[in-house]
Amino acid sequence: MSTFLGMPAPPPRSPYGTGNLRGDRTFPAAAHDELRNGQLRRNLGKATRTIRGKRLHVTGELPDWEALRDAGSAIKTDTMNRLPELLEQLERNVTERGGTVHWARDGDEANEIVARLVRATGSSDVIKVKSMATQETGLNEHLESLGITPHETDLAELIVQLAHDRPSHILVPAIHRNRDEIRQIFLDEIPGVDPRLDNVPAHLAAAARAYLREKFMTTRVAVSGANFGIAETGTLSVVESEGNGRMCLTLPDTLITVMGIEKVLPRYQDLEVFLQLLPRSSTGERMNPYTSLWTGVTPGDGPQDFHLVLLDNGRTAALADTIGRAALNCIRCSACLNVCPVYERAGGHAYGSTYPGPIGAVLTPQLAGMHAAKDDPNSSLPYASSLCGACFDACPVKIDIPSMLVELRHQNTEQSGTTAEKLAMKAAAAVMGRPKLYTAAQKAAALGRVVGGRDGTLSHLPAPFSGWSDSRDTPAPPKRSFRAWLASAEGAATMRAAAEEGARHGDDHQEEK
Amino acid sequence: MRIGLFATCLGDTLFPEAVRSTAVLLARLGHEVVFPPDQTCCGQMHVNTGYQREPVPLVRNFAEQFGDASIEAVVMPSGSCAGSVRHQHEIIAARYGDAALRSGVATVKAKTYELSELLVDVLGVTQVGAYFPHRVTYHPTCHSLRMLRVGEKPLKLLRAVEAIDLVELPEADSCCGFGGTFAVKNAETSTAMLQDKMRNVCGTGADVCTAGDSSCLMHIGGGLSRIRSGTRTLHLAQILGSTRTTPYPLTEAAR
Structure with missing residues (x-):
């Protein structure tokens, strides 16, 4: 027997070329097109502004909101610190209650497991509860390639699926569509829909409801994700708004749940924290309309065949990063998307991943890597932020996304070898690290005045600054730097006069006392 | 108080009036203002770009x-440079520095302030005699x-300025980009x-858009100049530094 256990290696990322964790263009290239879509800008601006207001209202009314955020953060940190033991505990409890647990090291494995389970039932259709994990693995595409038809049952997810489109928001996947577009999609794609359908939201919902009701009643297999999995009891949970989830989780004979391994929580009681944090942060509601909880199989009630697929797909790799691992604390509320000024302008598709917005910009590169191919689009994601910090303030589990973005930028430059940018940064640091050289450079910069226009501004700059100068004037450097002024006779006299006034002011102050 | 002034590389080189x-x-x-002569840059641009x-x-x-x-205190007319000193220097020191650097960074971090923090929290003034x-x-x-969580401090200082017509900026807390x-x-x-x-700034009809960072003002001001909005940008220090005896000579911005 060999005693060689193999060379230690970092845990694998989500394999290149699988699933939906990488776009085909960099963020700036994709944003270039999205920014030109006026309809998208208006939809996003309106939707995010509304949801921001609602969230602030319902988080502001809780006296212990900050304490809840601290509790959420602490529970998640504890969870990540002992993830292996909690997952094994979850597996034991699910198995004991009649469920079957499967371990998928990546998205392809998860897809194969689900497909095998569906085939075993003999069904050619599955109904689906909105699930980020199966979007991440590209499950629908995989099932379709095998002749199995997945039916999304969340209204927005249905719109996206019928339009052969991709979700652009974690919670509101069709946020980029307005009601006129949705009406047209339904008219084109729902068989037998009333051709007089108008764009009244209630009528659109009724059309979807009639279509979905038939699927709920006739499909024997459902696939769901999970918001939480409780290690202590083996209980799974899905929270939702429309009741479609409850239908999928209770009506079919077979239920297959795909859950990212980071969704586990230690105790049942932990739900008291997260069921407050999640709805208030995501939809701006005090409580979500439907909370479904199930534990294994209950004889004679609900699905009699329950499978839990635990998905890694790069999560262990993220866990191995001492700074990046906090991204695994995310509960997918999407509050960070709704407050992000970059997301609001560029939209979710610009990120190229199932996970858009600030959390996507830190989670995607960690799950799938930033250098899996030449000019990997994922390496542009950590830069898709002005580091304004609004996401950190909004996060219900206090993930310090700005610091993580800065960290990932550093990891990117460390892995990128020698670039023109790195040389420029080295040169800048070399000048700034030597005060005499720095002062000389300032004097040289002041000569830049000669290229300034009549009003002392520069309106065109060369690459890589041409994007900047397309919409901004830049002031020509002033004649004198601050330090040159301070060292001049004029500077000395001005400072002396101010100091004398300060001394008088001080005396007056003394007298007042 | 003996106060060390950090001009910031951008302020020193491109926006000396704000530092002045x-x-x-x-x-x-x-207060006694000292300018350590060999100061240069806090390194924020490097860190935020990944270096x-x-x-x-x-x-x-x-x-x-x-x-x-x-x-006794270090002041800089920049929220982001103060943020860099207070939040990023220790990260750099912990990762690539030695014990001496870590200790030096911790010492200087504890006495570093952005201008409005220094005035309101440390010096205890909101009325600075500005006009x-x-x-x-x-x-x-x-x-x-x-x-930095400066909160209302800059606004407290501005409200105390004589003859100012201070108008609220809609959606003030969203990033300028x-x-x-x-x-x-x-x-x-x-x-x-x-x-x-810019749409929000112009909607206020203000002559001046002010802030505590020359870098953001360079951005907003560069845009306002390009569209010839008639609104110009000035650093908070320039408004607080304007007095009845030496008022700031506000020239009309291009329209």
């Missing part, structure tokens, strides 16, 4: 320049607002953010 106003203001309030090895000498230089115990008879709107820069190299790497998204900020 800071120096004169503090002297006028009766952490290169700025080590800059972080070290900052700690050396301002480490002197006779300097500025113009319509002004205030943009709270992201790092002042969310990294600068973000350092973000405005270069993602220039178009940055521009989309800038357009919304």
Whole structure:
């Protein structure tokens, strides 16, 4: 027997070329097109502004909101610190209650497991509860390639699926569509829909409801994700708004749940924290309309065949990063998307991943890597932020996304070898690290005045600054730097006069006392 | 109080008036302003662009320049540079520095303030004897607002300015789109953010848009200049430094 256990290696990322964790263009290239879509800008601006207001209202009314955020953060940190033991505990409890647990090291494995389970039932259709994990693995595409038809049952997810489109928001996947577009999609794609359908939201919902009701009643297999999995009891949970989830989780004979391994929580009681944090942060509601909880199989009630697929797909790799691992604390509320000024302008598709917005910009590169191919689009994601910090303030589990973005930028430059940018940064640091050289450079910069226009501004700059100068004037450097002024006779006299006034002011102050 | 003034590389080189106003203001309030002559840059641009090895000498230089115990406080007319000193220098020192650097960084971090923090929290003044008879709107820069949590401090100072017509900026807390190299790497998204900020600024009818960071003002001001909006930008220090005896000579911005 060999005693060689193999060379230690970092845990694998989500394999290149699988699933939906990488776009085909960099963020700036994709944003270039999205920014030109006026309809998208208006939809996003309106939707995010509304949801921001609602969230602030319902988080502001809780006296212990900050304490809840601290509790959420602490529970998640504890969870990540002992993830292996909690997952094994979850597996034991699910198995004991009649469920079957499967371990998928990546998205392809998860897809194969689900497909095998569906085939075993003999069904050619599955109904689906909105699930980020199966979007991440590209499950629908995989099932379709095998002749199995997945039916999304969340209204927005249905719109996206019928339009052969991709979700652009974690919670509101069709946020980029307005009601006129949705009406047209339904008219084109729902068989037998009333051709007089108008764009009244209630009528659109009724059309979807009639279509979905038939699927709920006739499909024997459902696939769901999970918001939480409780290690202590083996209980799974899905929270939702429309009741479609409850239908999928209770009506079919077979239920297959795909859950990212980071969704586990230690105790049942932990739900008291997260069921407050999640709805208030995501939809701006005090409580979500439907909370479904199930534990294994209950004889004679609900699905009699329950499978839990635990998905890694790069999560262990993220866990191995001492700074990046906090991204695994995310509960997918999407509050960070709704407050992000970059997301609001560029939209979710610009990120190229199932996970858009600030959390996507830190989670995607960690799950799938930033250098899996030449000019990997994922390496542009950590830069898709002005580091304004609004996401950190909004996060219900206090993930310090700005610091993580800065960290990932550093990891990117460390892995990128020698670039023109790195040389420029080295040169800048070399000048700034030597005060005499720095002062000389300032004097040289002041000569830049000669290229300034009549009003002392520069309106065109060369690459890589041409994007900047397309919409901004830049002031020509002033004649004198601050330090040159301070060292001049004029500077000395001005400072002396101010100091004398300060001394008088001080005396007056003394007298007042 | 003996106060060390950090001009910041951008302020020293491109926006010396804001630094000058800071120096004169503090002297006028009766404090001793010292300018350690070998200061250069805090290294923020490097760190925020992903470079952490290169700025080590800059972080070290900052700690050396301002480490002197006779300097009771360090002030800079920039929320983002103060944020860099307070939040990023220790990260750089922990990763690529030695014990001496870590200790130097910790010492100087504890006495570093952005201008409005120094005035309101440390020196305990909101009335600085300023006079500025113009319509002004205030943009709270992201790092002042969310990294340093300066909150109402700049507004308290502005409200105490004689003859000022201070008007509220709608959606004030949204980012102007600068973000350092973000405005270069993602220039178009940055521009989309800038357009919304400018629309809000122009809607106030203000003569001046002010803030505590010359960098964000360079961005907003560069945009306002390009569209010939008639609104100009001034650093908070320049408004606080304007007095009845030496008022700021506000020239009309191009329309």
